[in-house]
Amino acid sequence: MSEIKVLIVDDEVEFAATLAERLELRDIVAETVNNGKDALSTILVRPPDVVILDLKMPDLSGLEVLHGIKAHDPSIEVIMLTGHGSTSSGIEGMERGAFDYIMKPIDLDLLLEKINQAYEQRITHKEQS
């Protein structure tokens, strides 16, 4: 099994970096960007398997980035990060094609599980197409 490539999009630099480091420790290739534009340009150069996307960002909102990602490659799975204590925006994300959502502060084990599931779904998706 090849390594899972994950792109973490979050305006909180420290959070993104630390999460990336922890995922690296768990043999996941993680890259971080801190805004929506960078995220959209990165997927063109180094397409990830899974994007972990914060909903609330200053320039492009999470939902807009999600839209951009899905327009470019629908097989890239996206896990939304919500910090609102509310599931509604997460659900909205899922309605627009996100794989799942997870609330901040995150439970790493839960996130890993979801990344794995998302990756599996991407593989299936790729095989089908």
Added chain:
Amino acid sequence: MNVFSRWLARFLPEDQYGIDDVSGINKRYKKFRTNLLTTMLTISLLPAIITAAIGYFQYRDLLQTTEREQLLWNLEGAQKTMQALINELHSSIEFIVREDRCDEILDQDTLDGMLIRLKLKYNGFVDLGVIDSRGIQLTYSGPYKLKGYNYRVQEWFEHVRGRGFYISNVFLGYRNIPHFVIAVSKKRPDSEDHWVLRATINADTLQEFISTINTKASDDIFLVSRTGKLQTSSRYFGNAMEYCPICETSSHLHEIFKLERGMGDVLQVSAPLENTPWMLVLVKEKYIHQAAWFSFRKRLLLIFLGCSATCLVISYSLANMLTNRIRETDEKRQSLLTEAEHSNKLASIGRLAAGVAHEINNPLAIIDQKSGLMQDLLGLTEEFKYKEKFYTSIAGIQNSVGRCKAITHRLLGFARRMDVILEEIKLNELIQEVLNFLEKEAMYNRIRMELGFQADLPTIYCDRGQLQQIFLNIINNAIDAIGKDGLIAISTRLQGNDVLVRIKDSGPGIPPNILQHIFDPFFTTKAPGKGTGLGLSITYGLVKKLGGEITVSSEVGKGATFEIRLPVKPDKSAERDNNERNQSINR
């Protein structure tokens, strides 16, 4: 118009917003009711009173006029009758003194015979006398010896010689019997000398005759001299020959006197009798038609009282009804305002809480990740002196982060509409679970739980987590309120389509001023740091969200009772939310 409406507005009870004093509110509505009642009664009764008064006086005037006219008519009749009597007496005398009889009646026997004939006709004739122009009585027929008596100096003698006819007032004379005199004077055919026939008649004749006049129409009828001396007896003013001051009438033909006499008014009419010094007087007591007047007054009073009673009853019930209606509306508005204020407060608190929670959430996530990374790295590092301590420290950090996370989630949950996940719930079991959780604390504080669960309570569709939160909050509060040694009674029962949960504690109770703020956010009576003041506020929000109601009643010293009413089936909005959520999850 403005002034008018402002004046009208004063009737309405003042806005009670912000007034907690119950007796003050009661007083205000009582005043309003009194004002309303007074106004309505005035408006309805005033015209009735005016109409009744107009009718009363108008009818009385009408009756008086009729009565007066009738009495005058009677007077006229009586006057004619009396006049006829006088005329007859006059003509009887006149018959005797025909010119040719002058010498004839100078004869004693003839005169006696005439007296006898007159007496046959009128018993009242006492004597007859013939007097010559010098005033000397030439012949006399009667019980007294008056032959030769000289009348020349007497006033009446001059009078009769002047006019030819004279009727005197009734007088006693030296016989001491009331009588009057009729005298007729004639010229002798052969000379210029006058001679006079004088007849004395007992006043009884007048009395008898006047008594024969039908007095039904009047209460008193009598003759009176122009100087006010009674000629016949009067029922009211005394016997004949007595003086009657009110009867001293002038020469007016019809004079109406109205005077206060005993019980009622008296109407008196009088008319002079021609060729006599007398006035005929009719008196009627209670001059108004009694029967008609009484029945009219009775009917008027009955109708008026009937109207008043109807007005009173209608006005009273209407005023009561209106007052109650206005009061209900006011109270409803009041409670809506309070509720709106409450939810407003909740909403703004919620926004604040959400803001704070969200801001804290991000650094919290970083702390979480950093400590997680430390833990990860520690796992990769070989054994060193303080490794275990590092582990426990990291665990401590993560534990604290967990607690903070719980708080922020709770705050966010308070602020935002958390999803309601409906499932079948056995409420009794759920409460039991909550109690199990609190058991230790209750036992420690020697608080007994008394459960009165309805065994066949239907399962309800509700959110388990939120229900747990609700009961946890309230029972926890009860435990806090009791402190040590006490009882918490929890009962459930089905009431209509709702399930009613009653939680009663034996705590110190809640004073009214605190009771009304009990669901306000951040309102707490606990010591600073002990309570957030959010518990009951969140509970209130949760119960509302689940389509239920929560009420509290308490009296100081008698504990507090919370009643939570939950629908067996949730309302449609909750169901719809649930469905939407399920659909989105299934996608």
